[in-house]
Each structure stands twice: as structure tokens, then as C-alpha cells.
Amino acid sequence: MSELIEVNDLVVRFKKKSSRLINLRPEYFNASDHINLKIERGETFGLVGESGSGKSTIGKAILGYHRPSSGNIIYEGQDLLTLKKAELKPYQKKIQSVFQDPYSSLDPTMTVKEIISEPLEIHGLYPGAARKERVAELLKAVGLSPDDMNRYPSEFSGGQKQRISIARALAVDPEFIVCDEAISALDVSLQAQIVFMLRKLQEERGLTYLFISHQLNVVEKICDHIAVLYLGSIMEIGTSSDICRTPSHPYTKMLMASILEPDPRVHSLDNISIDNGDQKHFENCCKFCNRCPYATEKCKKEVPELVEIAPGHKAACFYSRE
Ligand SMILES: Nc1ncnc2c1ncn2[C@@H]1O[C@H](COP(=O)(O)OP(=O)(O)OP(=O)(O)O)[C@@H](O)[C@H]1O
Ligand SMILES: [Mg+2]
Numbered sequence: 001m002s003e004l005i006e007v008n009d010l011v012v013r014f015k016k017k018s019s020r021l022i023n024l025r026p027e028y029f030n031a032s033d034h035i036n037l038k039i040e041r042g043e044t045f046g047l048v049g050e051s052g053s054g055k056s057t058i059g060k061a062i063l064g065y066h067r068p069s070s071g072n073i074i075y076e077g078q079d080l081l082t083l084k085k086a087e088l089k090p091y092q093k094k095i096q097s098v099f100q101d102p103y104s105s106l107d108p109t110m111t112v113k114e115i116i117s118e119p120l121e122i123h124g125l126y127p128g129a130a131r132k133e134r135v136a137e138l139l140k141a142v143g144l145s146p147d148d149m150n151r152y153p154s155e156f157s158g159g160q161k162q163r164i165s166i167a168r169a170l171a172v173d174p175e176f177i178v179c180d181e182a183i184s185a186l187d188v189s190l191q192a193q194i195v196f197m198l199r200k201l202q203e204e205r206g207l208t209y210l211f212i213s214h215q216l217n218v219v220e221k222i223c224d225h226i227a228v229l230y231l232g233s234i235m236e237i238g239t240s241s242d243i244c245r246t247p248s249h250p251y252t253k254m255l256m257a258s259i260l261e262p263d264p265r266v267h268s269l270d271n272i273s274i275d276n277g278d279q280k281h282f283e284n285c286c287k288f289c290n291r292c293p294y295a296t297e298k299c300k301k302e303v304p305e306l307v308e309i310a311p312g313h314k315a316a317c318f319y320s321r322e
């Protein structure tokens with residue numbers, strides 16, 4: 001496999017929320033804190049972590065929705081952050097997205113045909129009669145009927161709406177799709193159907209996915225490689241098997257333990273939110289040290305680098321190296 005996308009030392013900074021009405025000295029934090037990723041063509045790369053860990057920030061930076069303050073996003077050898085608006089257009093065709101909430105991402109006033117045609121219109125593809133044929137082909141590819149094209153989003157179930165979002169993302173024949181919590185709002189059986197469909201589409205069309213989820217059990221099923229994020233930093237990175245079978249970082253172990261928990265209420269971590277505003281306290285220590293059962297004095301005084309603990313498997317933890 002060859003490399004499709006590389007994220008180098010990516011920093012995305014946001015202003016911290018302030019309780020003051022007028023804040024003359026706003027403080028900033030790194031929602032993406034020196035992130036490095038390499039994604040191979042044809043693979044599914046997972047980003048996992050609790051709410052607020054910075055998963056969407058990375059996805060949105062790749063999609064061009066956030067302007068990073070430093071770092072590079074290299075796509076097929078080209079740094080996207082150095083390109084002008086017009087030069088980015090071909091990449092906006094190659095890189096598409098599917099988001100969590102089909103209710104808000106699909107315009108309720110547009111028909112399915114109009115929704116799927118919109119990116120084709122933007123990129124001037126499949127004009128005239130070919131457009132209707134293209135929409136019909138895409139609807140079939142995602143398990144819907146061409147007869148559905150004149151219906152409105154409100155006439156579809158949640159799973160069907162997500163199929164429409166996927167058809168829209170596929171319309172311009174992309175190479176890379178950022179799936180940000182694309183199946184998180186669906187129930188377990190629908191999740192399995194959409195995962196199956198995404199895999200099939202990947203094989204048929206040679207797609208590469210960045211699959212973002214807070215559900216490690218879902219990521220495990222679909223991803224080749226996984227990066228575990230905490231407060232904007234990668235805590236552990238490796239193959240799906242490295243992360244899920246032989247997790248090394250105490251945070252990854254905690255995520256794994258939460259999915260093995262028999263009580264379904266604690267299977268998902270979306271009820272836990274970490275406060276990125278606290279990041280300043282973690283500048284000179286391990287960000288996880290205040291939640292880690294193995295934390296030592298060293299963890300409270302030094303930042304553990306992300307180092308290789310086995311071929312291709314890295315962890316940012318002093319304890320993992322012992
Ligand atoms: N546009 C923005 N302006 C300011 N802060 C932001 C912005 N977008 C995200 N943040 C903050 O950056 C941090 C990371 O947010 P992000 O949305 O990337 O997390 P996430 O891991 O995707 O969480 P979730 O699982 O809830 O979607 C959070 O503290 C969030 O409040
Ligand atoms: Mg998110």
C-alpha cells in the first residue's frame with residue numbers, strides 16, 4: 001500500500017471559553033496538539049477518544065474547515081495548507097465527508113436528487129440527462145431505490161438518511177472520506193449494516209476512510225490502524241489488533257475496559273466529556289496523569305513522548321515502557 005495522506009505536527013488552536021463578557025486577554029489551547037498521522041491508500045484509519053479529545057478537529061482540518069496554526073497536511077505529496085483557494089478545488093473533490101447527524105446535514109427542503117446532485121453541480125460533473133442516471137446509480141450503490149430520488153429527507157429513517165449522506169459523498173468519485181461519527185447515531189443492527197456497506201464500497205471503489213468515533217468497539221471492527229486521542233494528543237497508535245488486543249497505554253486500556261463492561265449504559269463514552277480548558281495544567285506532564293492509576297512523580301513532571309514499543313506500535317507513556 002502507498003501513502004495517501006500524511007499529517008505532520010498538526011496544531012489547531014482555539015480560544016478558551018471565558019465567563020467574562022469582554023475578555024481582553026483570551027487564552028488559547030491546542031485542540032490538535034502536534035498530531036502526526038500517516039494514512040495508507042485503501043485503508044480505514046480510526047481516530048478514537050472521549051468527547052472533546054480533538055477527533056473532529058483533525059478531520060475538519062483535513063477537510064479545510066479549520067485553519068491550523070502550524071504543521072502540514074500532505075495529500076499525495078502536496079501540502080494542502082500551502083495551496084490557494086482555486087488550487088484546492090481538485091482536492092475538495094478527492095476528499096469528502098459524512099457526518100453524524102443526517103437530520104442536520106441533509107437540507108429538508110431539497111429532494112434526494114437535489115441533495116446528491118449538489119456536489120456534481122459544484123464540480124461541473126455529469127451534466128444534463130447523465131445527472132439523473134448518476135443519482136440513480138448512487139442510490140442503488142447505497143442500497144436505496146432510484147425511485148427515492150424525488151422524495152424528501154423527512155420521508156426516510158435514520159439509517160436511510162445516512163445512506164443518502166454516503167451517496168452524496170460518493171457522487172464526485174472521491175478517494176478519501178472523513179466519516180465523523182457517521183454511524184454513532186444509529187442503533188447497533190443499523191450500525192452493522194452501514195459498516196458492511198462502507199467496507200463493500202471501499203473494496204469496489206478503492207476508497208480510503210478516516211473513521212472517527214468514540215466507540216472503540218465500532219472502530220475495532222472497521223479500522224486497519226487506530227490512533228487513540230486524549231486532550232488533543234495521541235496517547236497510542238498502531239494496528240487495530242495492537243490497540244484492541246494488546247493495548248499498552250492505561251487510557252487505551254480504560255477505553256477497552258469500558259466496552260467490555262456488561263452494563264450497556266457504560267459501553268459508550270459519550271456521557272464523559274473532558275475539559276480542554278484544563279490543558280494548560282498539562283503542559284509539563286502527562287495529560288492523563290490525573291486519571292491514571294499508574295501515575296508516578298515522573299508522569300507529573302515530564303511529558304512522555306510517543307515512542308515505539310513494538311514495530312509500528314507507539315505509546316506515550318512512561319509506564320508502558322517499563
Ligand atoms: N470552532 C471551535 N471553536 C472553539 N473551540 C472548539 C471549536 N471546535 C472544537 N472546539 C473545542 O476543541 C476541543 C476538541 O473538540 P472536537 O470537536 O475536536 O472533539 P471531539 O473529539 O470530536 O468530540 P466529540 O466526540 O464530542 O465530537 C473541545 O474542547 C471543543 O470544545
Ligand atoms: Mg467530534
